[in-house]
Amino acid sequence: MLPPALDMVRQLVATPSVSSPDDRFDQSNRGVIDLVAEWAAGLGLAVRIEALPGDSGKANLIATLGEGEDGLVLSGHTDTVPYNAERWTDDPFVLTERDGRLHGLGTADMKGFFAAALHAIARFEPGQLRAPITLLGTADEESTMDGARALVRKGERLGRYAIIGEPTGLQPIRKHKGVFYVQVTVGGKAGHASNPALGVNAIDGLLRVLGALQSWRDTIGERYHDDEFEVPTPTLNFGRITGGDSPNRICAECKLDVDIRLLPGMERPAVVAELRDVVANALDGGPWTFDVAAIGGYADAFGGPSDTEFSGAVETLCGCSAKTALFGTEAPFLAELGLQTLVLGAGDIAVAHQPDEYVTIAAIERATDVYASLIQRFCIEST
Numbered sequence: 001m002l003p004p005a006l007d008m009v010r011q012l013v014a015t016p017s018v019s020s021p022d023d024r025f026d027q028s029n030r031g032v033i034d035l036v037a038e039w040a041a042g043l044g045l046a047v048r049i050e051a052l053p054g055d056s057g058k059a060n061l062i063a064t065l066g067e068g069e070d071g072l073v074l075s076g077h078t079d080t081v082p083y084n085a086e087r088w089t090d091d092p093f094v095l096t097e098r099d100g101r102l103h104g105l106g107t108a109d110m111k112g113f114f115a116a117a118l119h120a121i122a123r124f125e126p127g128q129l130r131a132p133i134t135l136l137g138t139a140d141e142e143s144t145m146d147g148a149r150a151l152v153r154k155g156e157r158l159g160r161y162a163i164i165g166e167p168t169g170l171q172p173i174r175k176h177k178g179v180f181y182v183q184v185t186v187g188g189k190a191g192h193a194s195n196p197a198l199g200v201n202a203i204d205g206l207l208r209v210l211g212a213l214q215s216w217r218d219t220i221g222e223r224y225h226d227d228e229f230e231v232p233t234p235t236l237n238f239g240r241i242t243g244g245d246s247p248n249r250i251c252a253e254c255k256l257d258v259d260i261r262l263l264p265g266m267e268r269p270a271v272v273a274e275l276r277d278v279v280a281n282a283l284d285g286g287p288w289t290f291d292v293a294a295i296g297g298y299a300d301a302f303g304g305p306s307d308t309e310f311s312g313a314v315e316t317l318c319g320c321s322a323k324t325a326l327f328g329t330e331a332p333f334l335a336e337l338g339l340q341t342l343v344l345g346a347g348d349i350a351v352a353h354q355p356d357e358y359v360t361i362a363a364i365e366r367a368t369d370v371y372a373s374l375i376q377r378f379c380i381e382s383t
């Protein structure tokens with residue numbers, strides 16, 4: 001027997017699982033994995049906990065009910081983003097109910113998903129299933145996507161269809177942009193500010209680079225276009241410039257950090273190579289050195305499932321057509337594993353990663369019904 005959904009969310013929220021590229025905030029997700037594993041095992045699912053390589057204390061969970069190859073995967077990440085406790089009305093790790101809203105860190109993104117998915121699975125007996133239902137819980141989606149990456153490395157076939165329960169207001173999402181960061185370093189030579197001939201000013205070099213990147217941004221906006229997105233072109237944001245140390249010294253080095261959002265179909269390595277050429281051309285003939293490097297994690301763009309029957313069936317069940325999103329998910333990784341994938345879950349992405357994040361009880365109940373209908377459709381009626 002499962003605890004009521006509300007109690008499950010309360011326990012999951014009370015179990016911290018922050019993931020961050022910053023070691024000061026990064027935590028293990030093992031507590032959440034163990035809770036979900038215990039509930040899944042109680043329902044008769046075969047449960048595997050797979051530790052990620054290294055000693056991070058992180059793990060993925062794969063829990064399956066039924067047998068066969070062509071089942072349905074319900075997938076969620078078990079980690080949350082870091083938080084600013086002082087900006088929350090209440091303790092982010094204590095589930096607080098106000099006006100039907102369940103406030104707490106990770107309620108919408110996406111601990112509430114596990115309560116909805118498990119309660120949906122609980123409505124079925126193993127003997128009813130003609131194709132298996134698999135519950136996937138991943139690590140580090142909010143930081144490095146290393147959990148999903150580990151699954152892809154193993155290359156195990158997990159099923160035929162997948163639903164990622166990220167908060168989409170229960171409207172299916174079938175494609176999203178990709179994001180990655182690039183750092184451009186321009187090198188010069190320090191010297192006394194009184195005589196420019198004594199050095200090479202890196203900021204002068206960066207100025208050329210910025211102008212060239214602005215033109216390039218316009219060019220790729222003309223080359224790539226997808227009207228289904230709210231922002232229909234790739235974007236390139238100059239997010240941070242650092243460098244130099246004193247007004248009276250010639251700046252020896254400066255760095256520019258750029259956020260690039262790609263449309264489905266654009267290849268990250270090709271874009272980085274092109275950007276490198278733009279920087280090289282901008283500085284050509286000058287005295288500067290330069291480097292272009294991808295930094296931090298990345299999320300690839302997701303172009304949607306090829307199986308239109310699958311998306312059609314999910315759209316019919318939800319009573320609305322699939323949309324696009326500007327946020328990244330683990331969908332490209334699941335697609336790489338051969339899964340026909342859509343994103344569909346309770347809660348609003350606008351409250352995720354925010355103080356006082358919440359999901360409503362009603363939304364979790366609706367998600368439970370939708371997931372149960374999907375199991376009925378893809379694990380019982382069709383194989």
Ligand SMILES: [Zn+2]
Nearest residue numbers: 077109110166
């Ligand atoms: Zn999420």
